[in-house]
Amino acid sequence: MKTILIVPTYNEYDSIGELVPMLLALPVEPVVIVVDDNSTDGTGELADTLSDNFRGRVLVIHRPAKLGLGTAYLAGFARALDEQVDAIVTMDADFSHHPRYIPAMVDMLNAGYDLVIGSRYVPGGATPDFPLSRRMLSWCANTFARTMLGLQARDTTAGFRCYRRSVLESLPLDTIFSSGYSFLVEMLFMVQRAGYRVGEVPITFEDRKQGQSKISQQEILKAIYTVMRLAILRLSLWLRR
Numbered sequence: 001m002k003t004i005l006i007v008p009t010y011n012e013y014d015s016i017g018e019l020v021p022m023l024l025a026l027p028v029e030p031v032v033i034v035v036d037d038n039s040t041d042g043t044g045e046l047a048d049t050l051s052d053n054f055r056g057r058v059l060v061i062h063r064p065a066k067l068g069l070g071t072a073y074l075a076g077f078a079r080a081l082d083e084q085v086d087a088i089v090t091m092d093a094d095f096s097h098h099p100r101y102i103p104a105m106v107d108m109l110n111a112g113y114d115l116v117i118g119s120r121y122v123p124g125g126a127t128p129d130f131p132l133s134r135r136m137l138s139w140c141a142n143t144f145a146r147t148m149l150g151l152q153a154r155d156t157t158a159g160f161r162c163y164r165r166s167v168l169e170s171l172p173l174d175t176i177f178s179s180g181y182s183f184l185v186e187m188l189f190m191v192q193r194a195g196y197r198v199g200e201v202p203i204t205f206e207d208r209k210q211g212q213s214k215i216s217q218q219e220i221l222k223a224i225y226t227v228m229r230l231a232i233l234r235l236s237l238w239l240r241r
């Protein structure tokens with residue numbers, strides 16, 4: 001399967017110099033798309049250097065400002081679909097989503113799944129170095145989204161995903177309301193409603209070694225709003241049946 005990896009970045013200078021070569025060395029021989037939102041730490045320039053050094057295998061999308069994780073994925077999807085690829089992977093730049101899991105995720109797609117999640121919450125998955133506060137936040141967000149939206153997957157907020165090309169081509173991505181982190185829940189909701197097969201590969205999610213998390217209070221509030229909005233949509237669709 002021809003594979004593209006989409007890595008959204010905002011101030012990830014300390015990670016991408018190591019991450020990108022590691023990704024390119026994977027047996028799936030991917031192309032990497034970095035979507036940088038005008039990072040202030042030189043991430044965009046470093047991505048351009050990597051693109052020059054690994055010509056044709058590293059593409060860079062520069063956006064003028066921090067426009068949100070969700071729209072960064074959308075920009076990456078649009079670019080990926082211009083290429084002849086079968087599998088489109090999204091992942092963080094900070095090594096929380098370790099490259100070592102990508103081959104198993106692509107294999108599972110090959111085996112017939114339409115979306116494969118690198119999952120913290122299936123047997124074998126773990127978040128060993130999350131502090132208690134982060135563990136609680138993640139657990140609450142996940143449980144809230146799963147129950148309110150009837151999602152089957154165990155890890156509904158994970159950004160480590162491998163999509164089959166036809167999933168991205170068939171879904172009305174332009175109707176997605178969320179621009180930030182809650183994009184992930186909205187996208188999963190859409191994928192499940194469309195009847196696609198969702199699988200999960202267990203991963204050990206390691207806390208980022210460098211830099212800071214970009215998740216903010218505002219993103220958390222937006223995520224709650226997104227789940228409520230989709231829950232109302234789900235209810236109204238159910239009532240109309």
Ligand SMILES: Nc1nc2c(ncn2[C@@H]2O[C@H](COP(=O)(O)OP(=O)(O)O)[C@@H](O)[C@H]2O)c(=O)[nH]1
Binds near residue numbers: 009011036
């Ligand atoms: N392009 C872009 N990337 C973003 C934005 N927000 C977060 N990211 C990147 O998305 C990934 C996930 O963010 P991160 O801070 O690791 O979130 P966490 O893992 O939930 O703490 C990282 O690679 C970030 O650099 C954004 O607004 N634009």
Ligand SMILES: [Mg+2]
Binds near residue numbers: 093096
């Ligand atoms: Mg992260």
